[in-house]
Amino acid sequence: MAAKSNPVPSVWARQQAEPEQPALSRRSIVREAIAMLDADGIEALSMRKLGTRLNAGATSLYRHVATKDELMELAVDEVFGEIAVPAEPAVDxxxxxxxxxxxxxxxxxxxxxxxxxxxxxxxxxxxxxxxxxxxxxxxxxxxxxxxxxxxxxxxxxxxxxxxxxxxxxxxxxxxxxxxxxxxxxxxxxxxxxxxxxxxxxxxxxxxxxxxxxxxxxxxxxxxxxxxxxxxxx
The missing domain is CATH 1.10.357.10 (Tetracycline Repressor, domain 2)
Incomplete structure (x- = not known):
């Protein structure tokens, strides 16, 4: 029997499941996580605390983000979206x-x-x-x-x-x-x-x-x- 291939350990390599709570989106989770990171640093961020801030249980968060590592991947990429990238490269x-x-x-x-x-x-x-x-x-x-x-x-x-x-x-x-x-x-x-x-x-x-x-x-x-x-x- 062929061995199962290991999935790539990244949020960008798996399909997002359909949310069961329409009011709780992946984007809202990530934005709240960024607010917590900005205010108190990495040590203060946990899925439990984040769920409390969003009035949702950690289980609800895991339907959108499987692990804290995935959450950090998403937070990093969201912040990189703030860097304006010109449509055309500079001449100089x-x-x-x-x-x-x-x-x-x-x-x-x-x-x-x-x-x-x-x-x-x-x-x-x-x-x-x-x-x-x-x-x-x-x-x-x-x-x-x-x-x-x-x-x-x-x-x-x-x-x-x-x-x-x-x-x-x-x-x-x-x-x-x-x-x-x-x-x-x-x-x-x-x-x-x-x-x-x-x-x-x-x-x-x-x-x-x-x-x-x-x-x-x-x-x-x-x-x-x-x-x-x-x-x-």
Whole structure:
């Protein structure tokens, strides 16, 4: 007797069952899960808590989403749908890549959990929105003249995801302190300067454009990556 083939462990690889509760849709479940993730992080999300928020039992949720891993796949792809993908690739490939990178960063900062779960969310890359984003990048690099557009996309995404993860974690720490970023840095700065022996930020932190400094840091590293890729052409 032939052995049964193992199903692909992804929400994108199985057919969705007809819902028994018309008011409870997969989209409403995913949007509520994203709201919970944005507010309290990954640790706070469970199928039981999500069911309570939706006035539905966990069993009802499982009719739409089989596991929490599937839920995370769906949440990741839903958030990627917020990144606007132009219908046509940019003529200037560097400008297009910068647009894509900054769009990803902005989305990751709105949803601080996103970047940290990309490598854990099962086969999230099979989702239609995430695939549209990676296809957009591939078209940009093809326009630039790269023979294999996937090769330059890998270091680019490694940089963008890594920097966005670090920045999102920093902003989450600041938010949990109950202070503004300037207040938090001002309180942290003396200890940091004592440890390093250097003036790490302007003395008047309250007047410093900390968001602008973070943006400048991100853009500098992005330019370094793109300069390196340009040399490969």
């Amino acid at each position: 490939w560097r400008a297009g890549v910068v647009e894509a990178a900054e769009a990803f960063r902005a989305t990751a900062l709105r949803h601080p959990w996103l970047a940290s779960v990309l490598g854990q969310a099962g086969l999230a890359y099979l989702g239609p929105n995430l695939m549209a984003f990676t296809k957009w990048l591939a078209e940009l690099f093809a326009t630039a003249g790269f023979a294999d557009p996937s090769r330059p996309a890998e270091p680019l995404l490694a940089y963008v995801v890594g920097m966005s993860t670090t920045e999102a974690a920093w902003l989450t720490t600041v938010a949990r302190s109950g202070e503004t970023e300037a207040e938090f840095v001002a309180r942290l700065l003396p200890a940091a300067q004592e440890a390093s022996g250097e003036l790490l930020l302007p003395a008047d932190v309250a007047a410093a454009d900390l968001a602008g400094l973070r943006e400048e840091k991100f853009r500098y590293g992005l330019d370094v990556v793109l300069d390196g890729l340009s040399m490969r052409l």
